[in-house]
Each structure stands twice: as structure tokens, then as C-alpha cells.
Amino acid sequence: MAWHAQLALVLALVCLPLATAWCSGKSDACSSNPNPLWQFNALNFHAETCNLKWNSGCTILDKYGALQQKPPPYSLCTSGHQPAGLVPVDAYTLALQNNNFAPGSAKWTLHGLWPGSAEGTGAENQPYGCLHGEEFDETILTTFGGLLNYFWPTNAKFNDTMLCFILSEWMKHGTCAVIPGADGTAFRLPEEDYFRTAFVFANEFNQNPALRDQLLGNVQLDDVEPLISTRCVQCAYLATVGWTGTDVASVPRMSGDCIDQCFECGDYWDTCPPAQLDSTVMLNSSNAPRKKSDSSSNSDGIASFPLLEFAMPALTPWEQGTWRSFGAEQGGSGKFEFAQTFTDNVLTVTTDSPYPQMCTYERRGPKELVLRCGGDHHLEDCLVQRLPDIDGLEAAFLACNHTGEPAPASFYAAMDTKGCGNFLMFRCKASAAGCSFSPDAISASKPKTETKTEPESKPSLVSHSQPGIAGAPPALLGSWRSLQVSSDYEKGLAQWNFTADDQASLRWPNYPSRAVQRYSVSHSDEDPSLVLLASASGTITTCRFQFQYQPVYSYAVLDCGAAVDNEENTSTQNRTKWAMGRCNPCSAHCRYSCGPENDFCGAGSCDPAESVEAASVDALLYHHDWCTPEDSGCWPTKTAIRKLEQALDPTVPRLGVRWRSYPNPQPAPVPMGSIDNQSFYGLGNAPQGLRALYYYEDMAEMQRPCFNPADRPAVWNTASDMCKAAVRQNEYRNWNPFIVVFPLNERHVIAALNFAARHRLCIATAGTGHEYNSRNSCPTGGILIRTILLKDKTFMPTWREDSTLAPAGAFRFGAGSTFAEMHAFSKDYSRVIASGWCSTVGMVGFHLGGGHGPFAPSMGLGVDNVLEIEVLQVGRNITNGQSVVHKKIASRSRNPQLFWAMRGGGGSVWGVVLSMTIRAHAVPDGGLSHVYMSQTGTFCPDSSKFGYQWLRGMWTRFTAWQLSLNQKVSTQPGFFIDTSQYKKTRNLCSVTWEFKFEYMYAGGQAERDYIRFRDGLKDVLQTETVQEDNYQSAYDYVLSMPANKFTLDPVNPLPAPHPPSDAATGSQNSVFVSRQALETNKFASTMMDVLDICVKTLKNPDMTSPDASGYRCGFHYLYTSLTGNLGSTQPGGTAISPGFRSALMLWNARTLTTQQSRDTVYKLGPNSYFSESSYVMHNWTARYWGEKAYEQLLDVKKAHDPGNHFWCHHCVGDNPDDAFGEPLGAAA
């Protein structure tokens, strides 16, 4: 039934008599409930009495001692009375309406949000187990009046019956709304939570065109009732946590990552259970499931409702029963399988292995289990986690720390935790037909005679032709620990191995006498999950392969069913189903899945180096074996260089950096003073453009700085071609490359990498050269691979790996793309990219480092928007130890740890990036509004307007304004101090400041928030002058800027006599300022402390300062262009620091000493921005990433760059104890 038909019926039934009589909400006894409602929805009411349905009794005392209807218990059993391993709701139904009847209200109105089922049609079929009702609390109407009016506007057509309507909505649907909790528990949503969840969802639906597209598909928005996944409702619920506001502006946004997950299962709700919310989510424990013993009422008929501790499931914990498992830890032998039986507080391990034992156990939290095992009752802390079901099997993960140390904190960390026994566990769902996986018959003492006597068959490779596509589908490639499920489960642990040469083998690690079975493999071209195994005798077995990807570990089911014997006889006798698991191939530690015999991983190629033992890789940490010019045994000769040049197709014109003026996008940044605003000082303007290769013929030249700070920019225009080709921002320490190459394609990059590996050259990579801290330079010369000419671009309306991750499509850009080029291209498709502020910054460095910018609060940081990275690496051939260049694709499903590391791990240490695929965003409704205002003043110490004292108040007002910003606003304020007159006057009133304030608003200028923020900032700066613009594309914004707005300064900022030191730290001291530091006004006072340092050095110059006058004044950028704004989404799964993710502001301060930074800015937050920070930094690993994350990054680095070819200053793999960037520190 369409929503308006339902509505009409409800209204007819409920409201026609007299609305208020029915809608007054509170009734003292069941009999006062409105009669017509039960007629409409008999589920909630007893037909005879019209009472709301209760398990027992129907009243409870309210706080005034009066009787009220009691809140109901909620059944957590499935309709089949199975323990609710998962909540018995697999979808919600939602009715949507285009609001064209109430101006000023939300454009789209949502009606109801109620649990249904995948096959159900919403209200008619709702809900499983929802047998109870609850009264409508009228205070909701007053508390949320504004929101209700906005999202549920009254409709004159229906006699403005909102009040009745809401009541009936709650009665019908809200009373039944449940949210899955941890471990299969569920929580009925209390009324306020239900409405808040519905508001968040309504708001998201209005604000987020991508979500609308997803929910509606091709359906026109009139009269629709889409099904939405429980995960989506969870996302809306999660956004409500901590939200206490009651107006539209305060409604939080749903997390983008969470929304992404809403759709990851397409329409297959039943195979994609809702995520289990963990204990960090404050679910209302009064709505937790009750213990069976609690169900009785006391003598007054008043039931007691004990407050259960959240996520401590009292009712049949999910783990109860028997599971079969195999070891999943890194160091494990991979030989054993186990059966774990959990009964009330006792765990019995019967096993094929030498470890049978009995332990008592105790749940300590949603994911924690404590075992007391063996005679000595030693304690083991375990992590338990339920994983999504697969093909009739339930799955779980258990990691127990045998060492007495705490359990690993996460599924991810478990693999890295030494002394931890990890298990992937499976068991048959009760409902799964044909699944026989009972281990009851298995025990350690059970004789294994029968299984060892199988006839041995000589393994022989098969090569006959097969139907379909040759080889296994990519996700099946590799080796899997496997257990039979359907029959013969006593056979023990097996190992399936699917290789890239279209072969598969099945072995039994514990039974060497059993023959290895070999097959050749193909799969159906129409349905890749259909895998065909051809045995040596010609028997073809058809198997269905199902795959469940989880971070770190994956598992699968291979269901080998009907056998077709020589294409004649069909038999179902040999049906065999396998539960299979492994850690994800190509993860840094996943060595048991990825060895030399198994040189592939998923669809990418597996770096053989990953199978090198960790101990031997450790030695690589600081060991650089780079060739130096002094070593003629490896340093490239002219002949070798010419050969490389030939491999780079030198006659093909390289014109890609020549700029023809606006409206063509700038292909590269303009170095300071460049004539005609050309990049590379016009080097690319030659008729043939750039050359393929430049190098220093005279090695003495290589040691000299290219761009001397003492010279004027005019002189820099005449620098050598080599200098121009290598031009980069801030060339600290004058580390010039020996060779610069400009590849045009992948083949060229491979040639350069092979050359570098052959000559053991340190490899640096650069695109635009914008990097502030010389991370595009090697201390020993080496080779600079300049990817600026890789400028391919493609728009993909649908992102093939997972369209739900990029509802507005995706762009793939070559590594040389600048944001100007990306914006120009995305404009053609009416899309936006979450770029940085500077239009000539390059895609690669920005995304590797984190990436904040004008659209980050609404669209995410750079790292949040990367979908795939194509990278060339230098690995080692396991057989001969030689270097090999190979390509890897990093994405959520391919090389996921590399993907994690490359999104925030920074620098060029992962290889040479060829391209990145970036999420596209729709242009926000109302376009992109831009606001600029400024204020100037002095350092006059008196209380004059815009003087030094005025500043103190200004920072406090600024702070309040910052704290109010929502996700639509992204700011780039710069505070500049001019001391040029002070030397002459010695008067602080001659020191001037200018606060230049620009921000971007994702929406139109008529929006209430736009006006609120603009006027608020006018008050902060006490100005009336505002420049306002509105753009329909980000490229229009780029075109509004002068071509040389962001020049690249090619000099060394810290030449002698102030080389990098604690007194001259270089670049900028950055800190991610936490919201708390702003709330407590710590930011404002710290800012004044920093300005006091400036004033102090004006009076008493500090001659250790790199400033010629000895001042420490500089300037400050105060970006609020992160994801800390109200309503911004903060997805996880990237390597950036926690401080980066949650900070409200990034403060980049200039010219402070290390100590001054420690005393001031660094106190505002533990983390700094990798891409905008000081050259000199102590504890840089902790400030950039945190120690634990750094260790993981280092592991990924070791696995993917085993020869340590790629290095950069204060990048993963650099010397963590070197604060200063000493060349020796780098090469030691």
C-alpha cells in the first residue's frame, strides 16, 4: 500500500472523530486506547480489549506513583525461536514524499521508518516479533516541534492533522524499531531515539543526493516505499549519539563511510546482516533484552526492568554452542583444527591438535572473554568477534593471548600480537539444510585410522580444455585453510591452493599419506562464482564460491555440488562443501597465504618479498645501500644514461607543462618570478617541450644550490636546464638529483625503476614539487622520477569495484594531475572533487599525506575519497634475489593494508604512483559559495581598537565562531604580521597585522546557515566589508584566482648560518587543534602567547632565528578545513592520526623554535600534519601517526619496498631518532 493510502486510512480511522481525544497520548489503562488503531494494526493491540499487547500485565507505576502503561520487553528471538544471533530485522521500510505543500519545510518528507523484511512490503508485513506497543509521549511534540514541522510539515489537505499522524506513526512503527547491538543483542529504540533517528535520516535524505539516488534508483519520488538496510538505520542512529539539539541546524549528518556500507550488499539483505554496534555506542540499556528470569511480574503485576549493562548479553550469548575452527595466526603451523564448545561459562576444546583442554570463561564486555584454563588456571584474555554469516554458516573470530598480556584490541591487531592464538570459527546455522558440521564425534582421542587409509593417487597435472574462463576467479587465488562442512567433517584440516596458472590442489597437512588431488580450474564467464574443477580423469565438478572479505582475514565457502562425469552422468553423490579462511593475501604479515609457490594475491601480483621472514627484513630498517658518485662500480655511466634515455622515447614531444593562460587549467605550479607564469621557468616551452631525461654532466654542479636566496628571481629564470627540471619547493640541504626523468607512461616508469634498481640509486619522486620538506629529494643524488606528464583522466559514472562507495561516480587521474586540471575536468560532469585550497597542488602528494581543503568538512579529507591507487614497486625475485618491478593495485579489496598505508602514510616510500581513482561528488544544491573578509590592526599595546588588546577579544570571538561551524563551512584564515617598520620606529604601533579570511560554503547564499556564519564572522572581525561569490563549479573558483597566486619557492629556507636546528626548525610548526582546546579557550590564550614571543623578540632580537632581524613573528594559517566541524563525517580505515581526524582546526605557525612550539602550539594537540609541518621535528613518528600506527606503517613499508629503494625525509622508514634530517641519519 502506498504511503498516502496508508496515511489516508490512518487519518480516516484515527482523526475523523476528534483528533485530540485519540491523540492525548497517556492513558491509565489499556481500555482507553483508541479503538480504530487496533483495527488498523492488529499486531499491537488485543482485538477483544483493544489493550496494547504486553507479555504480562500492562501497567507500571510512573514517577508520580500513578499507573501507566509499562514499556514493553522486546523479543529478541527470531520467528523460529532461535537465539537472535542477529536481530530479526533485515530491512526497514520508509515512505517518501516530495513535499510541495509546505514552503520553508524540507523538500522531501519521510513517513515512518519501520522494520520490515526483505520480502515484506512494509507495514503490512511488519514486523517480526514486534508484539508490543508503547504510548506516544506528547512532550515529543513540543520538544521537537520545529523539527517535526520542518521534516513532517502539516498538510492542509489532511486538515493539518500532524499531531494525530505522528502519534499513529509512532504507534504503528516506532514502537517496533530496533537497533542491533553487540553480539546479537538488540535494543528497541526509545521514543526520543526513534524520532531523532528519523530526523537524522530525513535530513540526510534531503541533504545527500547520493543517498537519495541509492535509495530510489530509477523510481520517481512520488509515492515510494523503498527498503533500506538495517545498517542504514544504524548509521542514522549512530549520528544521533550525543546530539541533544532540537533545531534543524543542529541535526547531525550520517557518516559517509557508514552510508557506504549501507549499500554494500545490494539487495541481498539476508546474506548481509546488520553490523553489530560495539560498546562505544551508548545504546539505551533500559531497552536491552531481558533475562528470561526477569519476565515475571511481581505481585502487583508490576514487572521489574533491571538495567542490564550494555552489551553483556544475558540471553544466550552468540558463542554458546560448538564451533569448528582453524588457526589463523601469523606464526601458526596451519596444521591443526579445533572444536570449541561453549556452554554456560565452560569452554571445552576438543581438537585434532595436541591442545585439548577445558577452561572456564567469563564475558567481560561485548568483545572480551577471559579464560581460566588448565590445572594452573592461568588466565587468557581473548577478543571475540562475530563475523557476517556466509552460505548457511555462522562465522566468528577468536584471539586469545596465551602470554597473560591483554587481548589484542582489534581484529586487525590480533594478527600482529605475538603469543596470541587466533581462530577463524564456523558452525552451521540451524536452518541450513545439508550442513553437517557437528564436531561432537571428534575428540583428541578419536582414532584416525579411517582417514589415513585413503588410496594414494599419483598427482598429475591436467591440461584438458574446460568450459568458461580459464583459471580461478581472482578472489579465490591463493591458499586456504579449509574444513569440510557437508560430510566427512572428520577428515581434518585441508589446504586448498589455487594458482595463477589455472591449477588447484587439495592437500591434507596432517596426513601426508593422503594423495594430493589436483585439478585444472576455470570459471563461468557469466557467473564468476561458478568454479569448475577438472580432475586428471576428466571429471568436472561444479562448485559455487562465496567470498566474505573482512579486513586482515577473509573467508569463503566452496560448495562443490553436482558432478558431471565426462559430460554424461549427473550425480549429486559427491557434494562437498568447504569452509575456507586465510589472512588477506599481500598483507604485510600474511605469509602463510603468500609464499613463493603462491606468487600472486587476489588480482594483483604478490610481492615475493612478503614471504621473507620478518627477522631478515628487520635488518633493512636503516640500511640503505644507495650508490654514491664516488662508487664507480655502480654509479651510472654516460652510456647507461643514454640507454635509459632511449627507453624513454626521447623524440616524442613532451608539451604537457606548457601553459596557454586561463581558462586552460594550470598543469604545474609557477616557481617564484617565472616569466609569463610558466612552470619549470619555461623549460617546457621549447618546441619539443621537456626532454625525456636531464642529468648533471658535471658532478661539481650537482653539489651547488640551484637557486641561491641571495639572487633575485629574475636570475633564477636563467638557471641551468637541470636545475629547472628538478625545481621543487624549499630545497632544504640542496639535495639535487643526479638524473631527472619525465616519463610519459607506465613503460617509461618501469624503465626508470629498473635502471635505478640496477645502479642502486636512491629513488625520489615528484609531481608538482610542492612538498614543503624536501620529501621529493634524496641525499645522494640518485634519480628523480617526475610524474608531472602522466595526465590521463577518465570519468566513471559507476565505480566498478563497488558503486556504492562512489554514488556520484569516480575519476581516475594520472599521477601528474594538478587540482586545477582535476577541477576543470570534473566541471564537465557537474561534479566536484574534495581538493586542497591550492589549485596547483598535485593529486598524489596531497592524498598520500591526508589532504584538507575547501570541501573537506562536507565531502571528506583527501584520504577519505581515494578509491584505488595504481603503483609500481621494486620487489625481489625470491629465487634469484634480483630486483623486479611490478604493479600493484591498492584498494579496499586489493592489497588493503597497502591501501590503508597509502592513505595518510605520506611520502613517496610506497613506490611510484601511476594513477589514483578519486570519488566524485555532486555539486551541492545552491552551488559553492565563497566569502572573503579581512581586518587589519596594529600591535599598539594600549586598548585602541584593532590594537594588541583588541586581538585578545578577537581570538575569543573567533573561537566561538569556529565552534559553531557545521559541515558546510571550510575556512582558510591567514594572520600575517608586518614588522618592516619596527626597526626604524621601535614603536609597537608600527607593527601591523592583517587577518585575511576566506571560506567556502557548500550551498547557496540564501541559506540560513550561510547568512548566520557570514554575519557571525562580521562580528568577529568587526567589519562590514564582505566579498561574496557563488560558483557552480570548483573550477569557476579556480578561475577567480591569479595565475601566480601559489608560487613555488625554490630556495633552501635554512641555508647557513642557520641550517636546520632546534632554533631554526623550517617550514611551519603545525598542530591539529582539538575541539576541546577551543572550548576551553586554550587556543585563544596560546595564540596570544605566540604573539607575545613575537613582541619579545621585537624588543630583544633572537639572533638564532632565521629571520635576518632576529624576530620570531612570521604568520599563521588557521585552517578549519578538516572533518571536525559539527555534522562532518569522520570515517576510519586510513593511516592518518586520530588527532587529524577529530581536530577542529589545523594551525600552521611560522618561525618558532622547538622549545617554543612545545610550550605553545604542540600543547594544543598531540598530532601534526605530515604535509604541512616543520622540517625539524622530534618524535615525528608519534606526531604524524602515533607510535602504534607507525609500527604498522613500517611493516607495510618493509613488505612493499624490501630493498628500501624509496626514501624521504621524516617519511616511513626514515630514522625515527633523527629530528634534523641529517644526510648521515638518512644513509646510516
Ligand SMILES: Cc1cc2nc3c(=O)[nH]c(=O)nc-3n(C[C@H](O)[C@H](O)[C@H](O)COP(=O)(O)OP(=O)(O)OC[C@H]3O[C@@H](n4cnc5c(N)ncnc54)[C@H](O)[C@@H]3O)c2cc1C
Ligand atoms: C602553496 C601550497 C598550498 C598547499 N595547500 C594545501 C591544502 O590546501 N591542503 C593540503 O592538505 N595540503 C596543502 N599543501 C600541502 C600539499 O598537500 C603537500 O605539499 C603535498 O605533498 C603536495 O603534493 P604534490 O604532489 O603537489 O607535491 P610533490 O612535491 O610533487 O610531491 C609530494 C610528495 O608526494 C610524493 N609524490 C609525488 N608524486 C608521486 C608519485 N607519482 N608517486 C609516488 N610519490 C609521489 C613525493 O615524493 C613527495 O613525497 C599545500 C602546499 C603548498 C606548497
